[in-house]
Amino acid sequence: DAGVTQSPTHLIKTRGQQVTLRCSPKSGHDTVSWYQQALGQGPQFIFQYYEEEERQRGNFPDRFSGHQYPNYSSELNVNALLLGDSALYLCASSLELSGNTIYFGEGSWLTVV
């Protein structure tokens, strides 16, 4: 049973560039959430996707956008990268919107230089 998988694991981008991070949910899960975790801090909720729609959003600017595909996989896009966007980006999946246990991937480390 494959868990949550994310790609790439590490990447370096230049300020002002755009980045796309990818996530495949745990088998059988239909809801995907994205979190940003800065070094030494807890995860910050970015948004959640269900049925290919953004259903909830945290306090992040419009530079952060996402997509969910019919197979439940998801992408996180960040435009006009800032140095402060450097963080671990975590994808989490769950079944339904009821908030059942969410399972995390290993994350994508983004460094903006």
Next chain:
Amino acid sequence: AQSVAQPEDQVNVAEGNPLTVKCTYSVSGNPYLFWYVQYPNRGLQFLLKYITGDNLVKGSYGFEAEFNKSQTSFHLKKPSALVSDSALYFCAVREKSFGSNYQLIWGAGTKLIIKP
């Protein structure tokens, strides 16, 4: 306001001793409570959750947590600590946001250090 507090930034325990990592919460209605662990440079791993029923919940790696409604606490415990338990621990509570959608509210994390 919904919130989760982990009052200790760091907890130090000698190997073989019992450990407790504290968590208190504030939510409206009945809470759903979770503990996750994060090892260095890794994602978060689910340890255990409280939904309803027995106040003592058993989880992975020998951890357990006790739900105390009157004290609004959900402390994580283990009878005998291992050096390999050293990691960052996060408490989270499920908040009802809107409609049937829920969002997890996270504590700031507690660094657990187990010394040989």
